Amino acid sequence: MGLFTSSIARKVTMSLSGLFLVIFLAQHLVINSASVFSPETFNSWSHFMGTNGLVQFVMQPILIIGVLLHFIMGFILESQNRKARPIKYGVFKGNNNSSWVSRNMILSGIVILVFLAVHMYDFFFPEIAYKYVSMGPEDPTRYYAETVGKFADPIRTFGYVLAFVLLGMHLWHGFSSAFQSIGFNNKYSRALQGFTKFYAVVVPLGFIFIALYHFLNQ
Amino acid sequence: MKLTLKIWRQKNGQTKGAFQTYSLDNVSGDMSFLEMLDVLNEDLINNNEEPVVFDHDCREGICGACSLQINGEPHGPDALITTCQLHMRSFNDGDTITIEPFRAAAFPVIKDLMVDRSAFERIQQAGGYISVNTSGNTIDANTIPVDKASADAAFDAATCIGCGACVAACKNASAMLFTSAKVSQFSLLPQGKVEATQRVLNMVEQMDKEGFGNCTNTGACEAECPKGISLEFIARMNREYLKASIKG
Numbered sequence: 001m002g003l004f005t006s007s008i009a010r011k012v013t014m015s016l017s018g019l020f021l022v023i024f025l026a027q028h029l030v031i032n033s034a035s036v037f038s039p040e041t042f043n044s045w046s047h048f049m050g051t052n053g054l055v056q057f058v059m060q061p062i063l064i065i066g067v068l069l070h071f072i073m074g075f076i077l078e079s080q081n082r083k084a085r086p087i088k089y090g091v092f093k094g095n096n097n098s099s100w101v102s103r104n105m106i107l108s109g110i111v112i113l114v115f116l117a118v119h120m121y122d123f124f125f126p127e128i129a130y131k132y133v134s135m136g137p138e139d140p141t142r143y144y145a146e147t148v149g150k151f152a153d154p155i156r157t158f159g160y161v162l163a164f165v166l167l168g169m170h171l172w173h174g175f176s177s178a179f180q181s182i183g184f185n186n187k188y189s190r191a192l193q194g195f196t197k198f199y200a201v202v203v204p205l206g207f208i209f210i211a212l213y214h215f216l217n218q
Numbered sequence: 219m220k221l222t223l224k225i226w227r228q229k230n231g232q233t234k235g236a237f238q239t240y241s242l243d244n245v246s247g248d249m250s251f252l253e254m255l256d257v258l259n260e261d262l263i264n265n266n267e268e269p270v271v272f273d274h275d276c277r278e279g280i281c282g283a284c285s286l287q288i289n290g291e292p293h294g295p296d297a298l299i300t301t302c303q304l305h306m307r308s309f310n311d312g313d314t315i316t317i318e319p320f321r322a323a324a325f326p327v328i329k330d331l332m333v334d335r336s337a338f339e340r341i342q343q344a345g346g347y348i349s350v351n352t353s354g355n356t357i358d359a360n361t362i363p364v365d366k367a368s369a370d371a372a373f374d375a376a377t378c379i380g381c382g383a384c385v386a387a388c389k390n391a392s393a394m395l396f397t398s399a400k401v402s403q404f405s406l407l408p409q410g411k412v413e414a415t416q417r418v419l420n421m422v423e424q425m426d427k428e429g430f431g432n433c434t435n436t437g438a439c440e441a442e443c444p445k446g447i448s449l450e451f452i453a454r455m456n457r458e459y460l461k462a463s464i465k466g
Contacts, residue, residue, distance in 0.1 A: 085390070102436040180449065
């Protein structure tokens with residue numbers, strides 16, 4: 001039972017769902033980057049992702065479960081952690097022993113959650129409505145214009161960039177922390193930590209670059 | 219030097235506490251932090267005031283009795299020492315020093331700066347031991363070969379004095395560093411391997427029952443630990459726990 005309810009189980013749940021989302025993010029960036037160099041490639045990849053049965057009915061539900069697990073568990077952990085110190089310190093010098101980013105994962109997480117809600121409203125729900133409610137005709141060329149059109153609005157683009165800065169901060173701590181949680185801390189950890197920090201900077205920057213590229217090329 | 223002390227005063231666990239300000243003259247840089255509090259208490263007693271209650275015992279950094287959150291850090295600003303090893307030369311003339319108890323739901327305040335850390339004792343009792351028959355025919359421990367790396371790592375873990383600075387420093391008041399050190403000091407050695415599965419399950423279960431928070435790997439515990447216990451022990455405990463849970 002402890003495997004599901006203990007504090008370590010909760011850490012491991014955060015870790016594994018987080019690592020899964022990290023892999024998803026890399027895949028998402030690869031597809032998005034096609035929109036910069038070839039609208040046709042972007043359309044064909046997006047069409048594949050939007051119509052392939054395995055992606056739609058196996059990968060997509062797993063992804064949704066992964067996202068929900070990560071967020072719900074994050075909020076449960078946060079509420080338990082707050083209860084563990086009901087009276088706060090008068091003076092607390094957290095910066096002397098830990099990074100701001102590591103102490104404020106809930107803040108960066110909430111910003112990412114808000115971003116995800118907007119993202120679902122922009123892309124996922126219209127897509128589901130198009131395919132499964134209004135039963136729109138299959139059109140493998142519509143994805144590029146739909147995506148790029150979203151970056152015409154400067155406020156939306158700014159929000160997008162801001163969310164990815166916060167995602168980078170979240171990954172800066174979260175990606176390497178996920179390995180510690182599942183017990184991976186050995187002679188390879190230093191190299192792995194280098195990779196996780198590199199990923200935390202480069203992947204969000206990639207998303208930001210694509211957003212700004214489309215915003216400036218409207 | 220002359221200091222202003224903002225000290226948390228609380229009559230008992232049932233009443234609310236508050237900061238009270240005291241000023242103290244003629245503090246020598248060679249005094250330990252606890253000696254400085256002794257001087258303050260002598261002044262308070264001479265003035266017919268209630269002295270400040272704080273934990274202390276060996277005053278040489280090995281018993282884990284002294285605590286105190288000093289200017290926002292457990293055991294004060296210096297690294298790898300306990301409060302009793304902190305000297306007043308680490309402060310400057312005219313400084314204001316804020317002194318609070320270690321704060322955690324699992325460490326309720328008894329009075330003023332003294333907290334009840336018996337939650338740590340209960341975690342130890344849940345599995346922090348090995349079952350060796352000591353009725354007269356005990357085999358010499360050195361007859362069991364132990365590799366140097368494991369012996370060193372076990373000793374590193376065993377240097378934990380259970381002071382609770384890890385809990386005090388952690389933003390979540392998590393006891394993972396303490397528990398992981400106490401799990402590892404046994405499980406790294408052949409004598410401890412026999413009961414390793416049940417030990418980690420029981421100690422983590424007790425840790426959770428006591429109401430400590432969850433570890434989020436900020437590393438504050440390691441940075442503030444007076445004995446420099448490494449986060450590697452937490453990873454080791456996580457590994458052991460997962461293995462033990464699957465084994466049952």
